[in-house]
Amino acid sequence: MNTHTAAHDGHRTTQAAGIGSWGDPARAEEALALSAGGTPRNVILFVGDGLGEDELTIARNYLRGADGRLVLDGFLFTGTVTNYSVVPGDPTRHNYVTDSAAAATAWATGVKTYNGAIGVDAFGDPVPTLVELARERGMATGIVTTEELCDPTPAAMGAHVADRSGRGPDTMQRCPAQAAENGGPGSIAEQLVRTRPDVLLGGGAQYFRQTVRAGEFRGRTVLDQAAASYRLVTTAAQLAAADADAPLLGLFGEGALARAWVGPTARVDRGPAAVCRVNPDLPADQPTLARMTAKALEILERRAAGRGFLLQVEAGLIDTASHDGDPCGMISEVAAFDEAVSVGLRWADRHGDTLVLVTADHGHSAQIVPTDVESPGATAMLLAHDGEPMLINYATNLPGEILVHTGAQVRIAAHGPSAASVLGLGDQTDLFHLITRTWQEAHDRDGG
Numbered sequence: 001m002n003t004h005t006a007a008h009d010g011h012r013t014t015q016a017a018g019i020g021s022w023g024d025p026a027r028a029e030e031a032l033a034l035s036a037g038g039t040p041r042n043v044i045l046f047v048g049d050g051l052g053e054d055e056l057t058i059a060r061n062y063l064r065g066a067d068g069r070l071v072l073d074g075f076l077f078t079g080t081v082t083n084y085s086v087v088p089g090d091p092t093r094h095n096y097v098t099d100s101a102a103a104a105t106a107w108a109t110g111v112k113t114y115n116g117a118i119g120v121d122a123f124g125d126p127v128p129t130l131v132e133l134a135r136e137r138g139m140a141t142g143i144v145t146t147e148e149l150c151d152p153t154p155a156a157m158g159a160h161v162a163d164r165s166g167r168g169p170d171t172m173q174r175c176p177a178q179a180a181e182n183g184g185p186g187s188i189a190e191q192l193v194r195t196r197p198d199v200l201l202g203g204g205a206q207y208f209r210q211t212v213r214a215g216e217f218r219g220r221t222v223l224d225q226a227a228a229s230y231r232l233v234t235t236a237a238q239l240a241a242a243d244a245d246a247p248l249l250g251l252f253g254e255g256a257l258a259r260a261w262v263g264p265t266a267r268v269d270r271g272p273a274a275v276c277r278v279n280p281d282l283p284a285d286q287p288t289l290a291r292m293t294a295k296a297l298e299i300l301e302r303r304a305a306g307r308g309f310l311l312q313v314e315a316g317l318i319d320t321a322s323h324d325g326d327p328c329g330m331i332s333e334v335a336a337f338d339e340a341v342s343v344g345l346r347w348a349d350r351h352g353d354t355l356v357l358v359t360a361d362h363g364h365s366a367q368i369v370p371t372d373v374e375s376p377g378a379t380a381m382l383l384a385h386d387g388e389p390m391l392i393n394y395a396t397n398l399p400g401e402i403l404v405h406t407g408a409q410v411r412i413a414a415h416g417p418s419a420a421s422v423l424g425l426g427d428q429t430d431l432f433h434l435i436t437r438t439w440q441e442a443h444d445r446d447g448g
């Protein structure tokens, strides 16, 4: 039995036997042996955008009950990660609440930067990203998200713009130096296609339809530019049928993908405890994050041909649902994330040689509070898995305003070779150093 499944199932059996998760010595020993077992060839980095400890606990309570366990809970190596950003032009001054752009740039480049920065340092200068460095090593690379592909978490892996709004050729107003018409490298969409990871799957087709303004593809769309190196798919059926030998661009919506569940949103005069429902507007041909992850792994295994790969998979809608005070949208995205992580773990256990990392970029707006509290913010009440009401407080902004991120440290979890590296407290930039260190060790192991 593999370590992860042993840990996961072990919880229930040891719980039933009356010794609990931590009372079973075999549980930790197996994970320790796997962590010490050499250097990973492949790295799968799962990111829950805005998956703070409150969001995770809310999702567990709703999906499995307070004493239930998600796949996410089965990781034995866990640490915490600081995620502050810095002030533009002065990296010695700290900003205690990061955005997704500065956070993703931190692990993609190892450099602290300002909110809004994509693949550039605090002074606006481009810094090489993990995907670019992996490509230089001849590794295969992939980026998967339920958000727009030009959104910060995917973008920071393969683009460099001064501001996250520079998603397509038509939205470069805040990134004049990067605009193609000014001699720059172009928008995030143009740069992602040029960086050319083997797999790009997500939403945000609207930016790829915009017209390139200078250079080889002037007067044509970013999609035309992409067609030179990618096959394009736009539905779950096409994704499933896609050839695993060729680079694949999947664009499954004009904007972000749709949230799977809907339910009550937070308001000042909350109603009775409600349950979440399937989103009636969920497109039937929208692939799940798990399906996208499985396809990405199939392609990367083929294209890496033994040279290793780096795959980043983001559940992006935890964040957007939390900005909207939509707990059901948030919970369904954690469920989708859990399912995708399960796909990654099963792949890693079948193939070996793979480090699976799971983290978040920042905390978010939800808090579990007592059901009889009078919050000055907005709240939503859900009937959780145990049949008990769960009151969720959203008070990071005035009721009716967009809810914002929080500055709390977030979890990191790891499974596989080198997993023990994440123990204790680290910073998001340490992820960059961990991953590049494993590449160097693999290089040295393979004789240079």
Ligand SMILES: [Zn+2]
Pocket: 050, 100, 319, 320, 323, 405
């Ligand atoms: Zn956000």
